[in-house]
Amino acid sequence: MLTAIVGVNWGDEGKGRMVDLLSQSYDIVCRYQGGNNAGHTVVNERGKFILNLLPSGILRSETVNVMGQGMVIDLEHLFHEIERLREAGIAISPQNLKISSRATICLPYHKLLDCLEEDRLAGKKFGSTRRGIAPVYADKYYKKTLRMGDLLTPDTLAEKMEGFVQWKNLTVEKGYGHAPIDAQEMVQWLRRYGLPLQDYICDTTAYLNREIDNGKSILFEAQLGALRDIDFGIYPYTSSSSVIAAYATIGTGIPNRTLDETIGIIKAYSSCVGEGPFTCELFGEEASRLREAGGEYGAATGRPRRVGGFDVVASRYGVMVQGATSLALTKLDVLGSYEKIPVCVAYELDGRRVEDFPVGDALERAMPIYEYLPGFCCDISGCRTREELPQAVLDYVAFIECAVHCPVRYLSVGPGREQYVQL
Secondary structure: OEEEEEEOOOOOOOHHHHHHHHHHHOOEEEEOOEOOOOOEEEEEOOEEEEEOOOOHHHHOOOOEEEEOOOEEEOHHHHHHHHHHHHHOOOOOOOOOEEEEOOOEEOOHHHHHHHHHHHHHHHHHOOOOOOOOHHHHHHHHHHOOOOEHHHHHOHHHHHHHHHHHHHHHHHHHOOOOOOOOOOHHHHHHHHHHHHHHHHHHEEOHHHHHHHHHHOOOOEEEEEEEEHHHOOOOOOOOOOOOOOOOHHHHHHHOOOOOOOOOEEEEEEEOOEEEOOOOOOOOEOOHHHHHHHHHHHOOEOOOOOOEOEEEOEEHHHHHHHHHHHOOOEEEEEOHHHHHHOOEEEEEEEEEEOOEEEOOOOOOHHHHHOEEEEEEEEOOOOOOOOOOOHHHOOHHHHHHHHHHHHHHOOOEEEEEOOOEOOOEEEO
């Protein structure tokens, strides 16, 4: 069984929590794109963990975790993320963590360039996390980056880095007027944080194909959501990689394989970190109430998330481009105190009601059309079966299923690993 777990909206839907839950039924968990520009929060019996680079399956000792070739890896961040987990008692070894030799290395100067450009843009910035993601993906397609496999031949690092830095300083020094990058410092950084990872680097294409042939099941994990996809998202306020499920097998190095199932993760309301159009956004006291109730602050950045009611238009579009076969509805318990639940059922665009997700400048002009559904006014965090859920909860779930044309299979009723209901 090959299953992808993907975000339907702007990211931060709770994918890490669902991967942690569902990984118990899979042999391997693969991350297939992105870097440490997003965070997955997982709460289990050992505590609360925020993962930026490692697949969420790393918290299960029996699960093998793969960092795919579609990722961009900040070696320093990964080094310390592994260190923190080990301090918390999580065992990590080449037996349960494998890193693609084709994955791209995110260097310190990529982060520098990210910051320099965001500062230059000032009021017109894209809302970057300043972790070097866009610059390193750009360099990947320039074919001027190091890959994880290069760490296996450390004697060649200095020569390769000298050429890259000479090219990069044309932008850093002569473009932005910043002090030049030092090639030797980059090599020292690579050796300090990269060489300890050598035993984890392997040909994951060969490994995964072999394991599939042996009957092993794989869970594919992405970061962010459909609306942050480089092609299908709210461009240019997107990530720099493809987060959609169709990229899962490509980003893990097995394009010869096909997904069996795609589980879309979707919140019971809407949230968004960063810049760009967010049509359903609520403001003032209504927004503050929802943000505090849901603890809506970025796992990677700590930034307050923008919030709104469930967005039917954006969610139906996200379900479609992800090809979701079923949904997991998260943070339903957050709405427990609401007598009336705000739902964005359509957009108003240039005086017209629209129900298809707009593209480009049209999305900037769209305004929300809100309706209010009956709330359930109770604590559902202790519910574990469908029969224990109030009828108002089931009615809200049925509304969402009908609105986005996809069945809901899981309901998250709390942050803990076992706080869910399977429908």
